[in-house]
Amino acid sequence: MMLNMDYAQRRERLARQLPGKSVAILMNPKPAHKTGDQDYAYRPDSNMLYFCGMDEPGAVAVIMSADQAKRMVMFVLPRDPERERWVGPRYGCEGAVAQFKADEAFDIGLLKDKLSEILFALDGVYFDFSQASELSPMLFEVVEKLRHRGRHAAEGPRAFCDLRDIVGEMRRIKDADEIEAMKRAAAVSVAGFKDVCKMLRPGIGEWEVEATLQHGFRARGAIGESFGSICAGGAHATTLHYEANRDRLNDGDLILIDAGAEVDYYAGDISRTYPVNGRFTDAQRDIYALVLKAQKEAIKMCVVGNHMKSPHERVREVFADGLHALGIFAEEPKEILEKNLDFEFFFHGTSHYLGMDTHDVGIAYGRGDDAPAPLLPGVVITVEPGLYFTENDARVPEKYRGIGIRIEDDVLITEDGPVVLTADLPKEIEDIEK
Ligand SMILES: [Mn+2]
Incomplete structure (x- = not known):
């Protein structure tokens, strides 16, 4: 369900507050297991909803600081007709671009590889530290690999920053x-x-x-x-x-x-x-x-x-x-x-x-x-x-x-x-x- 709200305008306001060459990473949680084959009722992440209106479990949005060519890259579950027969339609990469206005969208399974490409030339990464237990092991792995590439000057961001101060003041x-x-x-x-x-x-x-x-x-x-x-x-x-x-x-x-x-x-x-x-x-x-x-x-x-x-x-x-x-x-x-x-x-x-x-x-x-x-x-x-x-x-x-x-x-x-x-x-x- 996407509301009739001006998400692009909110993303632009965020992009202008991200310093230098940096990105903000938003993530919807995975469904929380309840018992047997049942999950708890799903609630998307509020920041993801605020900036993208995206409600699909596990989706990731990377929002670029204002001076970069791309505005947003998304990672979503791939289309899967067999699975969708059971649980309903997925947006897929096409939907992420068409509906949610991502410049590019990829299968969530490619997150690590693609993040490595995105982060290579960046200085900082912003994310909600309350999601650190899920995000930071992956981010540290990606950044650590970038720093050890061959004998060239180490690349990749040096700083992880808490997104909550910027977003908190916006959402307030x-x-x-x-x-x-x-x-x-x-x-x-x-x-x-x-x-x-x-x-x-x-x-x-x-x-x-x-x-x-x-x-x-x-x-x-x-x-x-x-x-x-x-x-x-x-x-x-x-x-x-x-x-x-x-x-x-x-x-x-x-x-x-x-x-x-x-x-x-x-x-x-x-x-x-x-x-x-x-x-x-x-x-x-x-x-x-x-x-x-x-x-x-x-x-x-x-x-x-x-x-x-x-x-x-x-x-x-x-x-x-x-x-x-x-x-x-x-x-x-x-x-x-x-x-x-x-x-x-x-x-x-x-x-x-x-x-x-x-x-x-x-x-x-x-x-x-x-x-x-x-x-x-x-x-x-x-x-x-x-x-x-x-x-x-x-x-x-x-x-x-x-x-x-x-x-x-x-x-x-x-x-x-x-x-x-x-x-x-x-x-x-x-x-x-x-
Ligand atoms: Mn109250």
Whole structure:
């Protein structure tokens, strides 16, 4: 499946950032074996999708720096009529040229030999170091051979560089095609949550909520979930990544749902916390109102000129005030912040980048957690404050124990302020009570 996106333009932007005579190597992983003759559901590499739209397992793309004659060489599985009868058509070398606009394409079996020819006259090779376990043994072998050719001056690149810094900064800022895809992912994610609101009641299983999300996403054309759905009833919500989803929902409990649809390889990521029986208790309402206030205040901070930590700093201020006012901390808000006391109950960040990956690429903070990255038009982040009081935490008034609440929306930064891509999903108390 190739989307209608301007891949050539992205490749040109990459090519101009590759220094001197160098190449960037992109690679789709091989299918991951599951059991017997079954593989896990296949997910192509996000960088390959971003630059080429190429979804075939094992495919390799070599993108040349701007000063070279060729722009891109691809390596793909060869056509194989017998095999294709079973698993469907392959693009083949013809397809790599015709559809994916490679200047040349070769059988993947020729990768080492052809790379040797390509790398002979180059200075540097860029690739995603997270793929090093597969790529680097082959690359070192090729480069090592080039350096030992006869008595001539050794040839071949001297440097391997991590591609992620260049690509991370590109993918951090979504182009118009991506923003449209993210709106589709947000809309399908919202629709799945609305399906859940209709079926939520005491006695049903967390797994039924999960299944409703899966159905809601897939039935609307999503690839599936962008990550394993968290459907955490009651105190399970205080476990941040509870994915077991195997308990029943009790009357009087909350359910924290953190899920999203993957549409056209772009992720939605939403959290909502609902009262299972349709009405908050007073204690639940106290905490919900505080988290909601913090979330709405933090979204206001998602503007150009602010940085990745601005929403988080605002959340902490609102929480410090609220936790003091509710009697959870005797300390004054200023002291709560200075001593990071709020970290006891809000122990994750407020935001991450969102895109082809749920925790999308791009540097969010400089070394040592300072120098947070600026929020620029086209950046999409989540805003997801939460408060979590475990069941046995004696420091907390009893009525609040076992309450876990998170509220999360997906926010696009624009010149005109924050655009909440998931705004269609209600979160006000009067809108979610029934
Ligand atoms: Mn998230």
